[in-house]
Amino acid sequence: MSKSDVVVIGNGFAGLMSALVSADQGKKVTLLSYGAGTFPLNSGVIDVLGYDDSGKAVANPAQAVGAVADEHPYKKIGTQALEESVKFFQDVVAAEGFPYVGSLNEQQWLITGVGTLKPSCLIPESMQGSKCFEASEIVLVGVKGLKDYYVDMVAENLAKELGNDKKYTVVTVDPHYKGARDLTTKDVASWMDTDAGYSDFVSQVKESAGAGKVIVVPQILGLKGNVVWKKIVAELGCPVVETTAMPPSVNGLRLRDVLLSALKKKGITVIENSKAEEAVIEGSKAVAVKAGGEVRLQTYNADKFIVATGGFYSGGITMRDFGEAKEVIFGLPIECDCVEERWVNKQLFSDKKQTFAKTGVRVDATLRGVNESGNVVLQNVYVAGRNLSGYDFCFEHSGNGVALASAYKAAKA
């Protein structure tokens, strides 16, 4: 394997974006991937900051990001890199024909799969819940046999959120499904990708559509970017909005496919099923990582490495014995308040961040790992995404935002 300029380890959102930004800098990039990243779980929407440190809802993410604590990754990344990263991302997906709406100055609103509203920052056009605000009638579409989507409950909850001065109508579409298993949103989306499925669906909802109305559907509008959404909006003559979904999320898969397509166009080499196991270090620099299948490891040489292995949740950081948290490839320093009484805040949905969630690699403003005295340990190894310490993505709703901004900064460095 010939030497790369940059080796990116990890194929979640942070890894794919690190690879794209690096390639955009004219670098020869190899990406080591294992598993599918969190895409199928996170609906492919980009939260930047939903709640501040005190648990208050954030209306303007850009402002709130400026006020985070010193330990927070956003503080190290800085608002300029965050802004540039958002633009970079929006340009990439738009060039792939799958534009994301939103900006750092306001929140977008998503309708969840149970009918509540939830803020996010960058979302695909098909998921703009705000379209409902002006409508006089909301038509909620269920699908016969679809698992985990209870259209009556969605209608009931949405009415609570949006008020009873609107009319709520429920329509159930029959996909004429004859299989032996429960339908998933992905199955229905595949059906919508066929001409026959699409026409069948349209014929069943057309009557309920029209001016002044908004159609709310589960995440079923095809697997290929926004192709089906564009077609159906034009055909029904009113906005159509998808909810978020249970895993595997169709929109998460769409975003992953779109980013992988961009990677291919940039000539980035993706090595599948290739878990990085160890690093080759010379002095204060890494020269290679060894990765591969069960039998033998391949050596991937590079000038620079970006570690986007997803922290505790995805195996980038492990803790065999309590208090012994470890970044598995380079042994980068971990910042962790490893005191048993403070580790877990027993109230899972409490108003405090979880200590375990904040555990991660201690980095400086260049996103390189630093020891306790603040000195960089490996000159050419950068850290991105959920590997970083000092934030609880779940509490503050910042998961993909931190992933994006840190990936951008790490790749630009």
Add this chain to the structure above:
Amino acid sequence: MELEERARDSADNCIACTSCVAVCPVTKANPDYRGPKLVGPAHNRMHFSDESDYEDSLKLCSNCKNCDITCPNGVSVATLNMLERAKYYKAHPEKHTQADQMLSHNFQMADMLKSIPFGRSCANLGMSIGEAMGMMGAMGIAPQRKSPRFATKYFRELYKEIKQPEGLTKEVLFFPGCFIDVNDPEVGVAFVKVMNANGYKVLMDDRFKCCGSPLVVGGYLDEARSHADSNVAVINEYAAKNIPVIACCTSCSLMLKAEYTELFAQEEMAQAAKNVYDAFEFLTILADQGELKKVQVSSDKKFIYHAPCHLRAQGMGMPAVDLLKEIGVNIDSADAGCCGMSGSYGFHKENYETSMKIGSELFDKINASGAHKVVCDCGTCREQIKHGTNAKTTHPIQVLAKAYEQ
């Protein structure tokens, strides 16, 4: 000796994230299949004592390994499926069909035909007649397909006629595998040429048996185990002499490198695996050491590459594409997922429709590419591609051998 870490215990790592369900090509194509999470890890954990307790749709899994490639938690999903399937057939041997029997034991047929004068020509003629008369369908084999023909000389015979250059000091042992041996021996011939050009003498060992992949998929696990044991013994014998074993078929190499150990958890198997290489994996190592014969191709003929799932599962990227690109071949990967064939899977009549549906994305890409030939390391993938498109196919080692000739 039994290994401590056993793939069959990996079901406990499953966190039910459904990533495997999202990528399983059979789940997508066939609504009757309940998908990897349910029939593999979940079923394995529920399945306590009764051997007849069975999830019906388990027989629809093709062992293509896309679930394993996608699982973030190291669950050997496909192997769990195969172990469950084997348990079922152990309890219900009568459920094996004639097609299972035939498609899993092609190696027996091949050996038998070799021992009969004109056996192969007659068998090929028989197949043509059988296909024309619609007999394949009656046997449970997809009537739409043309069965691969037996070569008039198997590779094991051709090998004996090849004059390898004198004085080659380095040696490798070739594991031809059934398809190359009996259906496509020219791949083996090309392999010998390439290795000779790089200073290696190619050895053969008649004790090698079918790697057992079709037996595993057919649910004949005990037979597969006996094949594994004898192959592993041979491989370890050569390991002791520092002679690596190389396969050109990626399903064979996956079997020898990973699946034996996953299925049977024996230390000797894990040991043998270390001495087995895919051909282009081995050539890439030579290239990294600066020992690969240098050649530059000037033709601008365009090739499209299909990466077999069983190569992708090996976690080493696409060494054939990288190497061919390096020497100037105009080649690009189709990146269109599974071809749908999965060894003998697509030959079963009841899997035909699923198999062709899965392959449709690849067929479309190939048809749209305008490529001169499709390059692919797997014999049955190449059969599927020929069936689903009008394209010509070749093994990457043949492309390299040709480059060496110029």
